[in-house]
Amino acid sequence: MLRTVTATRYVTPLREGGSLPGLVEADDDGLYVLKFRGAGQGPKALAAEIVAGELARDLGLPVPELVLLELDPALGAAEPDPEIQELIQASAGINLGVDFLPGSLPYDPTDPPDADLAADVVWLDALITNVDRTPRNPNLLRWHGNLWLIDHGASLYAFHGPDPLSRARGAFPPIRDHVLLPAASSVAAADERLAGRADPARAASLVPEEWADGSAYGEFLTQRLDAPRVWADV
Ligand SMILES: Nc1ncnc2c1ncn2[C@@H]1O[C@H](COP(=O)(O)OP(=O)(O)OP(=O)(O)O)[C@@H](O)[C@H]1O
Ligand SMILES: [Mg+2]
Incomplete structure (x- = not known):
């Protein structure tokens, strides 16, 4: 909870x-x-x-x-x-x-994070279909020297249209515009590190039922995490 x-x-x-x-x-x-x-x-x-x-x-x-x-x-x-x-x-x-992270700074592309962390964030955003991590709108903060992720409201956009589950396994071309892609090490290696660690059912269970059917979000991500993960081929 x-x-x-x-x-x-x-x-x-x-x-x-x-x-x-x-x-x-x-x-x-x-x-x-x-x-x-x-x-x-x-x-x-x-x-x-x-x-x-x-x-x-x-x-x-x-x-x-x-x-x-x-x-x-x-x-x-x-x-x-x-x-x-x-x-x-x-x-x-x-x-x-x-x-609220007081005194946090906007992301500065001349001071990128560690390459594996960048690859992990690219992989996450391909998984959650996040269109809002671009150079124009990075939605990353620097706080006490570390990178923090904010603003995932534009992710999982299939749920704003009909039959989101039919789109669960699809590729995610907008990942090309990801602000951390130039700084990232291998996304295939990030896939190996991360795919077994995600727990969509836990995350989905935290959504208040008045807002959305959380279980559908869990099902969407569970299907998306099933191999082959075409979206992770960045
Ligand atoms: N947890 C936080 N700590 C400090 N500042 C924050 C935090 N969350 C958001 N902000 C600041 O507020 C701005 C707007 O927040 P956020 O991106 O979540 O809102 P939004 O309305 O979804 O934005 P967008 O215009 O990207 O759709 C951020 O760019 C950042 O400057
Ligand atoms: Mg924002």
């Missing part, structure tokens, strides 16, 4: 993000990036965040803690931007919280 915390203070909107995430303080004194259930991409984007983020964690990749974040819309009463005010009102109840 993901922990559940309750927002106690709405601090500020994070204007960099397309989905207008907010920064909030919670009743455990932690600061979290709040990803709104009522945002345009809908609860399936939050389901993808959980399944992809927790799968990455199984593989030993650094992802900030994910929590379920209870929001009382009254907390946003002082927010002057009507678009954000609307988001807050549409997101009463449970949302996704991502542990």
Whole structure:
């Protein structure tokens, strides 16, 4: 189970993000990036965040803690931007919280990570069909010197269309634009390191049932992990 915390203070909107995430303080004194259930991409984007983020964690990749974040819309009463005010009102109840990494820096391609770590991230993103790890939008942070993975809301996009399971075993051509591909060692070797470590059923079981059918996400990834993994041929 993901922990559940309750927002106690709405601090500020994070204007960099397309989905207008907010920064909030919670009743455990932690600061979290709040990803709104009522945002345009809908609860399936939050389901993808959980399944992809927790799968990455199984593989030993650094992802900030994910929590379920209870929001009382009254907390946003002082927010002057009507678009954000609307988001807050549409997101009463449970949302996704991502542990805030204070003082983290955006990814700098002149300071790439270790080549095996880069290959592991490329492999992960081919598995979860993540289109959002490009030079324009790397969704990687540098914090205390280490690389951290954020923002998996655009992954697993087959679930926004009909019959996602029919697409489970497919190739993933957008991996060509991955920001870490130039820095990565062999993705075939990453496949050997990682394929046995993923536990899609665990990750999928963490999705609140009001958001999406988690078991379908688990089934999709289980099929995708079956050999032959054409998508891992990067
Ligand atoms: N856990 C975190 N710690 C520190 N900063 C963060 C964290 N999560 C997000 N941010 C900052 O907020 C920005 C937006 O977050 P995120 O990418 O998750 O939102 P999004 O709306 O899905 O974005 P996008 O525009 O990429 O679709 C990030 O680029 C980063 O600068
Ligand atoms: Mg982003």
